[in-house]
Amino acid sequence: MKVVTGVVGNDIHVVANRLIDLSLQARGFEVFNLGVNTYLEEFFDAAVETGAEVLLISSLNGEAEGWGREVKLLKARYKNLDELIMMIGGNLTVGSGNAEDIVPKYKGYGFDLVCHQVDLNTGLDQLEEFIAQRKTQ
Amino acid sequence: MSNNEKLLIDVGSTYFKVSTPGKIEQHFRDFNKDILDDLMSKCDNSISRFNKEDVFICSSANGGLSTLIIGITNSFSLKYATNIAFNAGINIIDTILYQDIQDASIPSDLIDVVIIVGGINSLGNIFSEELYNYLSKIQYSNIVFAGSEKDAALIQNNIEHLITLPNIIDSKLHIVEDHLREYLTNLYQKDIEGKRDIKNLYSITANQIYPTPYIVNKTLPLINARFSVANPFILLDIGGATTDIHYSKDLVDENIVTENQYDRMVFKKLGVYKSKQSLIFTAKNNEFVYELLMHLKVTENIFLEQSEKATKILMQLAIFLVLCKMSHYRQAYINLKLLAINSIVLTGGITKVLLKEDVEDIVSFFYRKILTSDHNPTTIMDTNYDIWTLAAEDN
Numbered sequence: 001m002k003v004v005t006g007v008v009g010n011d012i013h014v015v016a017n018r019l020i021d022l023s024l025q026a027r028g029f030e031v032f033n034l035g036v037n038t039y040l041e042e043f044f045d046a047a048v049e050t051g052a053e054v055l056l057i058s059s060l061n062g063e064a065e066g067w068g069r070e071v072k073l074l075k076a077r078y079k080n081l082d083e084l085i086m087m088i089g090g091n092l093t094v095g096s097g098n099a100e101d102i103v104p105k106y107k108g109y110g111f112d113l114v115c116h117q118v119d120l121n122t123g124l125d126q127l128e129e130f131i132a133q134r135k136t137q
Numbered sequence: 138m139s140n141n142e143k144l145l146i147d148v149g150s151t152y153f154k155v156s157t158p159g160k161i162e163q164h165f166r167d168f169n170k171d172i173l174d175d176l177m178s179k180c181d182n183s184i185s186r187f188n189k190e191d192v193f194i195c196s197s198a199n200g201g202l203s204t205l206i207i208g209i210t211n212s213f214s215l216k217y218a219t220n221i222a223f224n225a226g227i228n229i230i231d232t233i234l235y236q237d238i239q240d241a242s243i244p245s246d247l248i249d250v251v252i253i254v255g256g257i258n259s260l261g262n263i264f265s266e267e268l269y270n271y272l273s274k275i276q277y278s279n280i281v282f283a284g285s286e287k288d289a290a291l292i293q294n295n296i297e298h299l300i301t302l303p304n305i306i307d308s309k310l311h312i313v314e315d316h317l318r319e320y321l322t323n324l325y326q327k328d329i330e331g332k333r334d335i336k337n338l339y340s341i342t343a344n345q346i347y348p349t350p351y352i353v354n355k356t357l358p359l360i361n362a363r364f365s366v367a368n369p370f371i372l373l374d375i376g377g378a379t380t381d382i383h384y385s386k387d388l389v390d391e392n393i394v395t396e397n398q399y400d401r402m403v404f405k406k407l408g409v410y411k412s413k414q415s416l417i418f419t420a421k422n423n424e425f426v427y428e429l430l431m432h433l434k435v436t437e438n439i440f441l442e443q444s445e446k447a448t449k450i451l452m453q454l455a456i457f458l459v460l461c462k463m464s465h466y467r468q469a470y471i472n473l474k475l476l477a478i479n480s481i482v483l484t485g486g487i488t489k490v491l492l493k494e495d496v497e498d499i500v501s502f503f504y505r506k507i508l509t510s511d512h513n514p515t516t517i518m519d520t521n522y523d524i525w526t527l528a529a530e531d532n
Binding site: 032034037039041042044045046048049050051078079080 | 209210211212213214236255256257259260306309310390392
């Protein structure tokens, strides 16, 4: 299965990005890593060019908060991305915040899976479960 | 034979320049005459002194090839193909995002080359009937496919005379430019040679006639031989019909990673002679232009004048508009980091009209008003056409 990943916005947390890339590969995913400082449009465009089924955005400095609001609007411009699994993970707020508030907010932005301050492997387990569920539907 | 014994000729859309070891002549073109006749009537003495082997000509006079690129995303296939086309010397590029092809306008003019791109090689079924329907409505001379390998055979079966090249996107979403660039460069070359006006020039040269942008791009790595240019820099060639921008790759944060040190882009219909009306139209639609005119102590009536002063103002406006076009997100197909520029080099006819101070005035106005910054890159004027002669001599 193909996954597009990268760090959104003006965020250069490359170590986490690399770890996500390696962990996804270890689980058998074909990874297209756009690296750090990635615009939202590039994520969707990469999904179109590769035919990826999953988009996994990471963010550590809280910038996702701003970019997240644009997701629905931008995704709506694409004609063939309705089935794309949308996942976001990392530190998803500026300063402190709790998952009970943050997760529903990002789901409202259009993400299927939201992992705020969740361990990487736990997050990827959730992704695999979600994919398995989707297949049975 | 030493470099000093070469005769260099550059045929532009408005002027031609002739460089002999002793001097550089610049002449306004007579559009009622064939280029060769025009050249010989004005520079016969200089030209007849040289053997055909020592005459080197470049030209941008025919405006280059018109190109239509059909791709599936702005950030990858369309951007990569546009980058390759600009670097191959092409000026006129229109793009269509494939998902919107049903609503795309049908160009009435003959297109020199249509380029179809999109998808990594493992992705198939990207293009369908909509593509063939659209292509059946337009007129083109050449068509090339440089997209997903999986779709190549199907597309080949559906489009006559299609040339298939290796994909410009590799499996890591990186650009692969060599094949398409070589194809377009050769096509451009054939186009130049095919124009009757240019063909006639082979009676005075035994050497290949190159596109001018190709020659300028070759100069950039050598630029410090003649000028003190601090990297990163941009080179603006504001011509009669179009504006060429050559820029250090350090100025882009884009996802295009190539070995080129310098890339090129073009703003078509932004020139001070053939495209004058289009330039004025663009100026009138820019909210800062009236403030700039006030700063230059003129009114918009200057657009109606045919004076030396009017030409000078028009050239200053052109510099401002080019910088503006590069400063706004997505106005050009890539974004340049204008605050990182250390030098702005100007070449072409503009350097014969404007003084260095005139250019510096505009550049600092632009940075202050548009980017609200005191950043002030140094201005370098290529008043003696060294940019062009440097590469032509090296050739």
